[in-house]
Amino acid sequence: MTRTNPSPDTADAESTETRVAVSTVIFSLRRDGDEDPRLVLPLVKRTRDPYEGLWALPGGWLDASENLDEAASRTLAETTGLSASYLEQLYAFGDIGRSPSRVVSIVYWALLRSDEVDAQSAAHAAAGDAPENVDWFTATDLPGLAFDHNAIVDYALWRLRNKVGYSRIAHGLLPDAFTLADLREVNEAILDRKLDPANFRRQVENSNTLIPTESFRTGSHRPARLYRYNQDVELADRGPLGRPRSHESSTT
């Protein structure tokens, strides 16, 4: 029972090296026509074994010279061309059987602002350089994915839903200025249930996370006030870890 694998972090010890991958579950929001918005995420089609032809989470091997969250940001940028408005480590998956050969995957989850995704898509369409092998899927209705990636997405969804309950994270999916109805719809899409507009309004007003602007969005009814996110308030309490050093740009 008492194997003597020498104590860790020692430079000289003979130690088994392991292949370490970093993958990210990237959430964004899409609204088609006048449907309710829904959570979507980008997947990459595998071009080699194992699981060739199946869809998988975007990711890549951990570079020797980069931190874990840098690797997540990098692979995220490589597949979407964008930087995340929120990025958090999800879990490290390392079971023996999860891949034909031993791979430890450090998985992150991220939020992308829907307007940036839309702009990017439009740019690609205009330039005719839409990326091969990348497509967006409805988060709650995925095909069978490579490896254990279905389970990973399920866990990421669970974390997202949890987090939405106790922190104001939903506007990571929204443009800079948005109405309370926008924000409520995001929460409804994440939680998959309707929220009372009146009570929702009071909750966010009391949470102090939003700054009202003097702009209004006009529709065919009473105009709705636009709000902006209060940068002084952390999106989510992550304890002593704080927010990762921001490699993500502040694309204002």
Place this chain on the structure above:
Amino acid sequence: MTRTNPSPDTADAESTETRVAVSTVIFSLRRDGDEDPRLVLPLVKRTRDPYEGLWALPGGWLDASENLDEAASRTLAETTGLSASYLEQLYAFGDIGRSPSRVVSIVYWALLRSDEVDAQSAAHAAAGDAPENVDWFTATDLPGLAFDHNAIVDYALWRLRNKVGYSRIAHGLLPDAFTLADLREVNEAILDRKLDPANFRRQVENSNTLIPTESFRTGSHRPARLYRYNQDVELADRGPLGRPRSHESSTT
């Protein structure tokens, strides 16, 4: 920007291998005399560079043939001779600068039942084979540790305190049968504040996690009923991940 590190989990790709360590923040409870109990954790004195002579979290290199939580259980058993009543992954630390050479540490946190720790210590004392280079420290009053281990312990403490707030996890530190006062003292030790005995009683009674026994502990006052943990209820909600396959024994 678009480096082409081939997509992960591919068996054939040239990929940088990384040394992966698994460490564990192991919490237990100690009461000296009639003091309030306090959280303690075992540390291992490093016997080689880097940080030779400093105390560090118990851990070891990840074996090629074991899952991550198996590695945590193994190293936990190697340093304490015991198995945990609760084990959960904490975080993966992999910053470039955290060790002279690149090491990714998958860190777990665990709870040990105080009675098992005491029995183990007594056995060691009797046999005169108390382990070298291992000692127990008060969790909130640690010396300067090797690597980034102080920050890791801080984060583990934060997680433990958080979790105690929304799940009934504290009896992972207690023997099989315990009084409500015992349980309350554990919570007080973790949260570092006094709790109202009356309200605490109602909370746990309503949570349905405890089974009252017909035994009582007598002192110099009214005897207190002993309770047992209700195995049907999960200690903590971990979402789709569920509880790890139990390598930990069910030492009843």
Place this chain on the structure above:
DNA sequence: TCAAAAGTGTTGCTCATACACCCATGA
């Protein structure tokens, strides 16, 4: 009979929900 802890009752506050209602605009 007294000290001390076990255990019960009660009150008041905060907050979430449900829902009735008024407001402002475009058509």
Place this chain on the structure above:
DNA sequence: TCATGGGTGTATGAGCAACACTTTTGA
């Protein structure tokens, strides 16, 4: 003027903190 969503007011109930109170034991 009317339909529609924006926005306000308010009653109800659950849950929790505070604390007074009763019960049961050993000394």
